[in-house]
Amino acid sequence: MxxxxxxxxxxxxxxxxxxxxxxxxxxxxxxxxxxxxxxxxxxxxxxxxxxxxxxxxxxxxxxxxxxxxxxxxxxxxxxxxxxxxxxxxxxxxxxxxxxxxxxxxxxxxxxxxxxxxxxxxxxxxxxxxxxxxxxxxxxxxxxxxxxxxxxxxxxxxxxxxxxxxxxxxxxxxxxxxxxxxxxxxxxxxESQRYSCVMVTQMAIVKNPKNADFCVNIDSSSDKSMRVAKVFQDPKRTHPLSVKNVIGHVNKRLKKNGVVLMAGGKAKEFTTNDWKLFLNFYDLKSKEQYAYRHEVANTANYTYSMQVVDFIVEGIQDNPSGIIDGLKREIRKKKSEATPGAKDSKR
Known part of the structure; x- marks a missing residue:
C-alpha cells in the first residue's frame, strides 16, 4: 500500500x-x-x-x-x-x-x-x-x-x-x-456461523473439581429451592459434529496465537488428535461434552462447545507436549492392559 x-x-x-x-x-x-x-x-x-x-x-x-x-x-x-x-x-x-x-x-x-x-x-x-x-x-x-x-x-x-x-x-x-x-x-x-445463542446453565455435580463455582445449601434459609430435571434439546446443547469440533479448536488456537506441536513440529489439530483426547479422557461418557443419539440399533454422538473449551485449554497449558504426552499415556495403558505385549517396530 x-x-x-x-x-x-x-x-x-x-x-x-x-x-x-x-x-x-x-x-x-x-x-x-x-x-x-x-x-x-x-x-x-x-x-x-x-x-x-x-x-x-x-x-x-x-x-x-x-x-x-x-x-x-x-x-x-x-x-x-x-x-x-x-x-x-x-x-x-x-x-x-x-x-x-x-x-x-x-x-x-x-x-x-x-x-x-x-x-x-x-x-x-x-x-x-x-x-x-x-x-x-x-x-x-x-x-x-x-x-x-x-x-x-x-x-x-x-x-x-x-x-x-x-x-x-x-x-x-x-x-x-x-x-x-x-x-x-x-x-x-445448522451452523454457529449463522445463528448461535450463548446459554448459561447451572447443574449440580458430585465432584467440586468439575464445577465453575460452589454454593451451600442452608436449611435455616427462608428461601427454598427445588431441583428439577429439564428436557434438553441436543441441537442446542450439543450441536457439533467431530468436524465442527476440529474446526473450532483450530480457529480458537489461531485466534489465541497458540501453536500446537507434535514430534517437534508445528501442526494443526486433526482427527487423530481428537481421538487421543476422546479416548484418554473418555469424553463420550461425560454428559457435558457428548450426547448419544440412538436410532434403532445404531448410535452416534454430537458434542457441545464445552468440549472445544476443554481441548483448547488443555493445549494452551502445554502446546508443545500434550499430543506426544497423550500418545505415550495411551500406549502405556494398552501395555498395562495386555501384559507381555510389545509395541510394533514397524
Whole structure:
C-alpha cells in the first residue's frame, strides 16, 4: 500500500472498531429500548468499514469506489459479495439477513424482533471478531473485555396471536414472515456461523473439581429451592459434529496465537488428535461434552462447545507436549492392559 492507501486503511480499521464497540454497548445496555435497531445500524457500519479496509489492502484504493463514479464508495452488499464470494456461506447469509433488518427497521421494527434475531446477532459478533483478526490482525478482545462479546438477551418468546393483537396487520405479518424465514434458515444451515445463542446453565455435580463455582445449601434459609430435571434439546446443547469440533479448536488456537506441536513440529489439530483426547479422557461418557443419539440399533454422538473449551485449554497449558504426552499415556495403558505385549517396530 502507498501512503494514501495506508492512511485510509488505518482510519477505516479504527472507525470499524469504534462502531463495533458502540453496537455491543447499545445492545448490552438494559435501559435502551432501541437496541435491535441500534445494534444493526452500528454492526453493519463496522462490517462495511472493515471489509473496505480489506479491499484496499488486497486491491488498492480504487477497489472501494464505483468505476463510473469516483465520488461514491461501494455499498455494504457489494463489499460482502466481493469478499465472501460463496453466496451459501452461513457467515454471508447471516450478515445479509442483518443488513436486510437494518434496511427495513425504520418501517417495520417491533420490540419482539430481538427474540428472532438474537442468535444471528451473537453469531455476527463472533464472526466479526474472527474476521477482524484473520484479515487485519486486530483482536476485539483487546478493544473490549472478552465477556462483553457475549450479548445479553432479555426478550421472551411471543405467540403469533399476541403479535397480531398488538400491532397493525402489515407489521404483524412482516414480523411473522421474518420469524418463519429465519427459523427455516437455521434448520437449513445448522451452523454457529449463522445463528448461535450463548446459554448459561447451572447443574449440580458430585465432584467440586468439575464445577465453575460452589454454593451451600442452608436449611435455616427462608428461601427454598427445588431441583428439577429439564428436557434438553441436543441441537442446542450439543450441536457439533467431530468436524465442527476440529474446526473450532483450530480457529480458537489461531485466534489465541497458540501453536500446537507434535514430534517437534508445528501442526494443526486433526482427527487423530481428537481421538487421543476422546479416548484418554473418555469424553463420550461425560454428559457435558457428548450426547448419544440412538436410532434403532445404531448410535452416534454430537458434542457441545464445552468440549472445544476443554481441548483448547488443555493445549494452551502445554502446546508443545500434550499430543506426544497423550500418545505415550495411551500406549502405556494398552501395555498395562495386555501384559507381555510389545509395541510394533514397524
Amino acid at each position: 502507498n501512503d494514501a492507501e495506508e492512511s485510509t486503511y488505518n482510519r477505516l480499521i479504527e472507525k470499524s472498531s469504534e462502531a463495533f464497540v458502540l453496537a455491543i454497548e447499545l445492545y448490552n445496555r438494559p435501559s435502551i429500548k432501541y437496541r435491535v435497531e441500534g445494534f444493526s445500524f452500528f454492526m453493519c457500519n463496522a462490517w462495511e468499514l472493515m471489509l473496505k479496509a480489506k479491499l484496499i489492502k488486497d486491491r488498492g484504493l480504487d477497489a472501494v469506489y464505483y468505476k463510473d463514479n469516483q465520488d461514491r464508495t461501494i455499498t455494504l452488499d457489494r463489499c460482502i459479495a466481493s469478499v465472501f464470494t460463496n453466496n451459501k456461506d452461513p457467515l454471508r447469509r447471516n450478515l445479509e439477513d442483518i443488513v436486510r433488518l437494518r434496511n427495513t427497521s425504520t418501517h417495520f421494527i417491533v420490540e419482539e424482533y430481538e427474540q428472532i434475531y438474537v442468535g444471528l446477532f451473537q453469531s455476527c459478533v463472533t464472526n466479526f471478531d474472527e474476521k477482524m483478526f484473520e484479515f487485519h490482525g486486530v483482536r476485539m478482545s483487546d478493544v473490549v473485555p472478552p465477556h462483553f462479546l457475549t450479548l445479553s438477551m432479555s426478550a421472551s418468546p411471543a405467540r403469533p396471536e399476541t403479535i397480531r393483537a398488538k400491532y397493525p396487520p402489515a407489521i404483524a405479518e412482516k414480523f411473522l414472515f421474518d420469524e418463519a424465514e429465519i427459523e427455516q434458515e437455521q434448520d437449513l444451515f
